[in-house]
Amino acid sequence: MINILTQLIRNKITRLFLLTIAILFLGAVGLHYFEKTPHIVDAFWWSFVTITTVGYGDIAPSTVGGRIVGVIVMVFGIGLLGMFTATIASAFVETRLKEGKGVMDVKVNDHFIICGWSYKAKEIIAELRADKKIKNKPIVIVADIPEKPLDDENTFFINGEVDADIMTKANLRGASVVMILTDESLDSYSRDAKVVLNTLTIRKLNQDVYICVEISDARNMQHGKLAGADEIIVIGELSGNLLAQAALDHGITKIITELVSNRYGNELYKVKPPESFMDMKFIDILKILKEDYNAIILAIDSGKNNKLVANPPMDYTIKTGDELVLIAQERPQLGK
Structure with a gap:
């Protein structure tokens, strides 16, 4: 949006906008003066629908002065409004083209x-x-x-x-x-x-x-x-490793393909254990996860030792900084 606003400013959109407002104001004041409309609001309504080419016909000038004002509003107002809207449209199109060409800075974070x-x-x-x-x-x-x-x-x-x-x-x-x-x-x-x-x-x-x-x-x-x-x-x-495994244990790569894909079947996830899991044994957590989340622990990522322990011993206890590597249908929200 900032890029679009910059583009609009560069294209003198402010000047076009002010000129359009000026024609709208002069048209309303002129009609009110020559036609003696009961309310200035009605004059502004007429000026607006004339500039936008809607022309409901509920108000129409009958005096020479009013018709001259109408001609001015139609000629200059419609032209200015067309330039105004065309400038806005071109700014959006140009911004999209620049984004497609990859020449504009991105404004996202945590990406x-x-x-x-x-x-x-x-x-x-x-x-x-x-x-x-x-x-x-x-x-x-x-x-x-x-x-x-x-x-x-x-x-x-x-x-x-x-x-x-x-x-x-x-x-x-x-x-x-x-x-x-x-x-x-x-x-x-x-x-x-x-x-x-x-x-x-x-x-x-x-x-x-x-x-x-x-x-x-x-x-x-x-x-x-x-x-x-x-x-x-x-x-x-x-x-090469996958081909070797396929040769040794036929069909085993199918489960590996499933685990490394997020688009179907079970996936691998690494999640932080809740506080309630701290100091619990691996075998006890394994049972809880299977019963409550239909998930299986494959390994423990020990943040303290910067070591990944696959198939941990049954008496391994979960410590602060550990993360669980799981197989599950979807990412489990542990402790919720």
Whole structure:
């Protein structure tokens, strides 16, 4: 809305508005003077319906002076009102075009930023939208492509490569998560080098944002970590592991596919345990979650030790800072 107002001011909308009001006022005063209308309000009513070309005909000038006033109002008033409405319409259209071209700053906060565009980016957005918790969360795409690639009112687009100016336009300081995708137009080495460089840039600009990246070669994971990535997905390694599991245990990848998709079946969630779970044993919480929430604990993310414990021992006790990794049909609201 601020951008539209700026555009309107630049297009002299204020001047057009004042001129239109002036014609409306002069028409009303002129009709009242020549036609001796009982109330000035009626004169203003006539002037308004004449300018807007409605023309109900309930009031019509009969004197020469009144008709001259009517001609002036019709000629100048209608023209000015048309210019006024056309200027407003053009400002909205121009703003929409600029948004589509990715040249306007975004004004959202607590949003996700996706750096790069490919078929994977579209799938990522679809998965994010399938999660009820962040269904309407703003998403900003930063990519060197001609125009906005997705028609979604809560998805915004910034055209360009990752640098300080572009990330300022994407409001990096207000973002909660940044996802950096590999550039599939480059070779494997160059892809990872670009991801690491983008990670360094983003981490320097925002020390607190959570950064998830994908790389092509597992040997570059260390570079990604040193650059400041919080989570790294190795493309080839992940698909290789899934293929190996498919060969060893036929059909097991179907359940893995279900768990990592938000669009159907059960999903994986990481949630904070309520205070009532503190110091309780894992086996007791496992029973409560299954009975009350139809959920199963897979692992404990120990914030204190920065360690993920899969299939914890039965006597493991929940401590402050721990988070539960669950399988459930939808994100459970624990303790509610």
